[in-house]
Amino acid sequence: MAEIVLDHITKRYADGTVAVDDFDVRIADHEFVILVGPSGCGKSTTLNMIAGLEDITEGELRVDGRRMNEKAPRDRDMAMVFQSYALYPHMTVRENIAFPLKLAKMGREETQERVERAAGLLDLAPYLDRKPAALSGGQRQRVAMGRAIVRDPKAFLMDEPLSNLDAKLRVQMRTSISRLQKSLGTTTVYVTHDQTEAMTLGDRIVIMRAGLIQQIGPPQELYDHPRNLFVAGFIGSPSMNVVPARLEEGLLRTPIGDIPLRGRLGRAAEGPDVPRDVIAGIRPESFEDASLVHDAEEGGTFTGTVDLLESMGPEKLAYFTLDTGAVRSEHLSEAGGEEAGEECRLVAQLDPKSGARRGQPVRLWYDTQAVHLFHPKTGENLTER
Amino acid sequence: MEAGRRSVSGWTVANVVVVLYAMVPVLWIASLSFKDPSTFTDGSFIPRKWTLGNYAGIFTNADFVRGLVNSIGIGLISTFVAIVFGTMAAYAVARLTFPGKRLLIGVSLLIAMFPQISLVSPLFQIERALGLFNTWAGLILPYITFALPLTIYTLSAFFREIPWELEKAAKMDGATPFQAFWQVIVPLAAPGMVTTAILAFIFCWNDFLFAISLTSSDAARTAPATISFFTGSTQFEDPTGSISAAAVVITIPIVIFVLFFQRRIVAGLTSGAVKG
Numbered sequence: 279m280a281e282i283v284l285d286h287i288t289k290r291y292a293d294g295t296v297a298v299d300d301f302d303v304r305i306a307d308h309e310f311v312i313l314v315g316p317s318g319c320g321k322s323t324t325l326n327m328i329a330g331l332e333d334i335t336e337g338e339l340r341v342d343g344r345r346m347n348e349k350a351p352r353d354r355d356m357a358m359v360f361q362s363y364a365l366y367p368h369m370t371v372r373e374n375i376a377f378p379l380k381l382a383k384m385g386r387e388e389t390q391e392r393v394e395r396a397a398g399l400l401d402l403a404p405y406l407d408r409k410p411a412a413l414s415g416g417q418r419q420r421v422a423m424g425r426a427i428v429r430d431p432k433a434f435l436m437d438e439p440l441s442n443l444d445a446k447l448r449v450q451m452r453t454s455i456s457r458l459q460k461s462l463g464t465t466t467v468y469v470t471h472d473q474t475e476a477m478t479l480g481d482r483i484v485i486m487r488a489g490l491i492q493q494i495g496p497p498q499e500l501y502d503h504p505r506n507l508f509v510a511g512f513i514g515s516p517s518m519n520v521v522p523a524r525l526e527e528g529l530l531r532t533p534i535g536d537i538p539l540r541g542r543l544g545r546a547a548e549g550p551d552v553p554r555d556v557i558a559g560i561r562p563e564s565f566e567d568a569s570l571v572h573d574a575e576e577g578g579t580f581t582g583t584v585d586l587l588e589s590m591g592p593e594k595l596a597y598f599t600l601d602t603g604a605v606r607s608e609h610l611s612e613a614g615g616e617e618a619g620e621e622c623r624l625v626a627q628l629d630p631k632s633g634a635r636r637g638q639p640v641r642l643w644y645d646t647q648a649v650h651l652f653h654p655k656t657g658e659n660l661t662e663r
Numbered sequence: 664m665e666a667g668r669r670s671v672s673g674w675t676v677a678n679v680v681v682v683l684y685a686m687v688p689v690l691w692i693a694s695l696s697f698k699d700p701s702t703f704t705d706g707s708f709i710p711r712k713w714t715l716g717n718y719a720g721i722f723t724n725a726d727f728v729r730g731l732v733n734s735i736g737i738g739l740i741s742t743f744v745a746i747v748f749g750t751m752a753a754y755a756v757a758r759l760t761f762p763g764k765r766l767l768i769g770v771s772l773l774i775a776m777f778p779q780i781s782l783v784s785p786l787f788q789i790e791r792a793l794g795l796f797n798t799w800a801g802l803i804l805p806y807i808t809f810a811l812p813l814t815i816y817t818l819s820a821f822f823r824e825i826p827w828e829l830e831k832a833a834k835m836d837g838a839t840p841f842q843a844f845w846q847v848i849v850p851l852a853a854p855g856m857v858t859t860a861i862l863a864f865i866f867c868w869n870d871f872l873f874a875i876s877l878t879s880s881d882a883a884r885t886a887p888a889t890i891s892f893f894t895g896s897t898q899f900e901d902p903t904g905s906i907s908a909a910a911v912v913i914t915i916p917i918v919i920f921v922l923f924f925q926r927r928i929v930a931g932l933t934s935g936a937v938k939g
């Protein structure tokens with residue numbers, strides 16, 4: 279159990295690639311922190327630097343106040359779960375889990391006891407004498423977890439531990455990891471590129487892009503107050519809708535109607551160096567079928583023809599095409615949303631009671647106060663500064 | 664269906680031809696070794712007059728027995744040393760980037776390619792000067808030199824197959840680099856090491872050139888060289904029987920070696936390490 283401080287850490291590889299740039303985060307004791315971002319943004323590199331598997335080029339890593347930069351992995355007392363599980367194929371499950379204890383020269387009885395306890399926690403007891411080759415993917419994943427928890431380390435480091443599992447098992451393991459971490463209370467750094475995992479697991483999310491931290495905060499905060507277009511596009515599923523918009527006198531002109539510049543939109547429009555052409559973002563959840571909204575005062579309406587309707591059970595997703603070009607921004611393409619087509623598309627999440635039909639026009643209501651405005655060049659969220 | 668059966672029988676024929684081609688000379692030698700000296704030239708494949716006399720003869724020949732001992736000792740020591748150093752070097756080649764890595768690979772390839780015959784005279788002079796001539800060390804050293812490129816090559820191929828994450832996992836589990844190597848990497852590379860050891864041993868065991876040039880007496884002369892010194896019991900008698908018996912005898916350890924370790928030379932030992 280430990281507090282981990284990454285003090286302005288930079289990683290420059292031998293070939294000059296800056297994989298992590300000025301990473302500055304303080305991870306509290308017991309905290310579950312998620313590192314999330316698109317492929318190649320430096321998540322694994324950051325984790326490996328905490329683990330000691332990669333050297334730190336600049337900055338300082340401190341655990342409980344002690345500098346760790348020069349310490350070998352085994353002197354850092356952290357356990358790691360790899361994406362590939364990295365089980366030792368020549369050892370049985372029992373030997374795999376006991377390996378860290380064997381290296382720590384722990385007595386036979388205590389080793390036995392700890393292995394059994396870890397196996398019990400992870401439902402591995404029936405498989406203790408099998409080799410990893412004779413286990414299913416989910417079981418291997420649990421053995422990898424077992425090897426991490428058996429030693430009671432200062433911190434867990436996990437690099438996409440669930441990405442090799444099928445969807446259902448992933449959800450299952452997600453909850454058990456969450457529960458395990460809560461009951462053990464061990465500081466955890468968890469790397470993923472899956473925004474759902476990030477949203478559901480962590481106390482705090484660190485969202486990265488091209489080696490730079492974009493935003494740090496609890497999941498809900500990132501969702502409600504994305505600092506820039508990249509974060510807005512990355513967090514949330516389906517992703518936030520973005521449409522081109524234009525600021526005029528007291529009005530925001532968008533393809534889904536004119537929005538009066540009041541409240542936070544008004545404040546955003548008055549800010550310094552705000553261009554006339556901006557990007558407006560609105561989450562699918564901020565829409566509703568107008569006929570189901572009684573108090574349609576605070577909001578705009580928009581009528582469109584449903585291209586496609588997906589019934590998800592607790593909600594319906596309606597897809598529309600707007601008669602305007604799609605927003606093009608480098609901040610979006612990297613966020614992992616669908617590849618932007620020529621046309622501007624819109625997704626609305628509606629109540630299942632909605633009468634929207636495919637091919638039929640429907641009138642939508644949306645919450646104008648939930649609209650975000652982004653700077654088209656820098657991607658900065660103008661409504662959040 | 665028909666075509667499938669035809670191709671199976673085609674393969675069978677091809678295999679039989681290859682096996683026969685390889686085995687006939689060996690069997691011929693074996694047959695000779697069991698023939699009574701009076702029937703050597705009868706041209707019959709199956710001996711008409713069986714005898715174990717040839718075998719009895721070579722084992723009462725102190726030179727040959729001594730040669731066997733030399734062969735086994737020199738072969739095992741050379742193999743052991745080559746494997747130990749070869750494993751470390753191969754690991755470095757496979758896993759690390761260090762200055763001069765390409766040079767190391769290039770030089771070891773060069774050594775493997777070098778015609779041994781051109782080294783015999785210089786080696787002879789050097790060993791005489793150093794007092795290594797006609798000693799075990801005098802053979803072990805050149806054997807190691809020539810076995811090392813082989814071991815480095817084959818072993819580095821094996822090491823490359825082992826997922827690197829296993830080593831990282833071991834480090835995270837608290838292993839020193841040496842423990843990670845010894846407890847995780849080496850067991851996984853074991854089939855490769857055994858295969859390589861067999862190849863290295865066979866190389867040392869079969870060598871004739873160095874054995875004949877760098878020895879002058881029983882002190883270090885290995886079995887293949889000893890055989891060339893066989894004489895018949897009288898001046899006019901051919902030592903054919905003894906030579907073929909000795910040839911069979913020195914083949915047996917190799918066969919045993921391979922059969923014994925065949926089970927360990929199995930692929931797929933690393934399965935289950937990563938992913939699913």
Ligand SMILES: Nc1ncnc2c1ncn2[C@@H]1O[C@H](COP(=O)(O)OP(=O)(O)OP(=O)(O)O)[C@@H](O)[C@H]1O
Pocket residue numbers: 291292293295296297315316317318319320321322323324471
């Ligand atoms: N040994 C290396 N030498 C040079 N560049 C490297 C090296 N390892 C990684 N990189 C680069 O550093 C950047 C970050 O890599 P990293 O593995 O941390 O990405 P990641 O966020 O974990 O991505 P993924 O989600 O695909 O695993 C990438 O651009 C990668 O190409």
Ligand SMILES: [Mg+2]
Pocket residue numbers: 321322323437
């Ligand atoms: Mg990665």
